[in-house]
Amino acid sequence: MSNSNNRIEIITLGCSKNVVDSERLSRQLKANNFEITDSSEDSDSIIINTCGFIDAAKEESINTILEAVELKKSGKVKKVVVAGCLSERFKNDLIKEIPDVDVYFGTEEYEGIVKEFGGDLKKELLGERELTTPKHFAYLKISEGCDNPCSFCAIPLMRGMHKSTPMENLIIEAESLAKKGVKELIIIGQDTTDYGKDIYGKRNLAELLNKLSKINGIEWIRLLYAYPSHFPKDLMDEIAVNPKICKYIDIPLQHISDNVLKSMRRGITKNTTVNLLKELQSKIPNLTLRTTFIIGYPNETANEFEELKTFLNEIKFDKVGVFDYSVEENTPSFILGDKVSKKIKEKRRNELMELQKEISYEKNKNLVGKTIKAIIDDIEGEYFIGRSERDAPEVDGEVLIKADDKMLKIGEFYSVEIFDCNEYDIFAKLSY
Numbered sequence: 001m002s003n004s005n006n007r008i009e010i011i012t013l014g015c016s017k018n019v020v021d022s023e024r025l026s027r028q029l030k031a032n033n034f035e036i037t038d039s040s041e042d043s044d045s046i047i048i049n050t051c052g053f054i055d056a057a058k059e060e061s062i063n064t065i066l067e068a069v070e071l072k073k074s075g076k077v078k079k080v081v082v083a084g085c086l087s088e089r090f091k092n093d094l095i096k097e098i099p100d101v102d103v104y105f106g107t108e109e110y111e112g113i114v115k116e117f118g119g120d121l122k123k124e125l126l127g128e129r130e131l132t133t134p135k136h137f138a139y140l141k142i143s144e145g146c147d148n149p150c151s152f153c154a155i156p157l158m159r160g161m162h163k164s165t166p167m168e169n170l171i172i173e174a175e176s177l178a179k180k181g182v183k184e185l186i187i188i189g190q191d192t193t194d195y196g197k198d199i200y201g202k203r204n205l206a207e208l209l210n211k212l213s214k215i216n217g218i219e220w221i222r223l224l225y226a227y228p229s230h231f232p233k234d235l236m237d238e239i240a241v242n243p244k245i246c247k248y249i250d251i252p253l254q255h256i257s258d259n260v261l262k263s264m265r266r267g268i269t270k271n272t273t274v275n276l277l278k279e280l281q282s283k284i285p286n287l288t289l290r291t292t293f294i295i296g297y298p299n300e301t302a303n304e305f306e307e308l309k310t311f312l313n314e315i316k317f318d319k320v321g322v323f324d325y326s327v328e329e330n331t332p333s334f335i336l337g338d339k340v341s342k343k344i345k346e347k348r349r350n351e352l353m354e355l356q357k358e359i360s361y362e363k364n365k366n367l368v369g370k371t372i373k374a375i376i377d378d379i380e381g382e383y384f385i386g387r388s389e390r391d392a393p394e395v396d397g398e399v400l401i402k403a404d405d406k407m408l409k410i411g412e413f414y415s416v417e418i419f420d421c422n423e424y425d426i427f428a429k430l431s432y
Helices: 016-031 055-073 085-097 110-116 155-159 167-179 205-212 233-241 258-264 270-283 302-315 332-336 342-365
Strands: 007-012 035-037 045-050 079-084 137-141 184-188 220-223 245-250 288-295 319-324 371-380 383-388 399-402 413-421 426-430
Touching: 007 016, 016 035, 016 045, 016 079, 016 110, 016 137, 016 184, 045 055, 045 085, 055 079, 055 085, 079 085, 079 110, 085 155, 137 167, 167 205, 184 205, 205 220, 205 233, 233 245, 233 270, 258 270, 258 332, 270 288, 270 302, 288 302, 288 342, 302 342, 319 342, 342 413, 371 399, 399 413
Parallel strands: 007 035, 007 045, 045 079, 137 184, 184 220, 220 245, 245 288, 288 319, 399 426
Antiparallel strands: 371 383, 371 413, 383 399, 413 426
């Protein structure tokens, strides 16, 4: 049984990869009879799983650490433990600058953290998790680290080189998730398209997705973080023909100008990128394409930004995220400095997102009158919050269904008819 000295809050910052890490840590702590709480007010200790990817994420992590340290100083909590990417990358600096933290750990140091609290790592539970997402969907992290040499990215410094999780382990984990009620698996990794090359001698994500789709209870499989320069041909075919795989691909492009792509070390040209996107759209009918761009890279001129806008208008992605370039120590692009001002970055980001809003609105308008399949994630005020095959949790739009006399069940699929929309969300009613 847990006791009043065993209450721990885990604060997770950053991406979905961190979510999985925190869920695994939570399972280990619970197996050692610790109580995981949702609030610092109810906790004896705080574990902060930090992000160190870009400036904004680092700032959020540091502020969260400082807030936890203040709680410790005031006697409201007894222990503060910091882990994750920021701690992995800047551990010595953090020890010097914020010494009131009890101990710093890097990424995936489950055993060290559990031992810090007097517990033991339960190796028979490795891979098991305490879900923090709604119980009907879960992230499945298929690999760790990254081998791509992108000039702006510090991921290899924090997560190491690419390491695939053996297929049999992932099947066991996915089967366990399905038994808990998970219906949607969201495939993640630093680069999901590299899956298998290190342990099987080939990229075999298609084979993994095929095996996952055969698990009883799994109805949707969604692919995120697919690297464009080595997108496997057999993966296109598997997505096209497998009814359980969402016709949705998140494929971060970062830019389209050849000069910028070359300096970014992306290993791909504009022409190859365009050909890939056209092939994906041709092979996979009704495909939803999501991408992300970095604006304000040091050698991004005004003309190259205009080239990016033109490209966005031509391809008409369904979903787009835009990030400001962030100077990262010990990355190849660090020597280039930060030549584009914050003001210009903000202006370019706003221009790109305004353009995408128009594209998104047109795409949503084309859905009005159509009937789609949606899963219900939550209820907020007068609406049930759902998602279609076109929408990943947290980053994309929603399907809003008026909560009238029909009570919908969270985690269930429904057939709904779209009758209205805005730039990002669609409004629907039950289809009879």
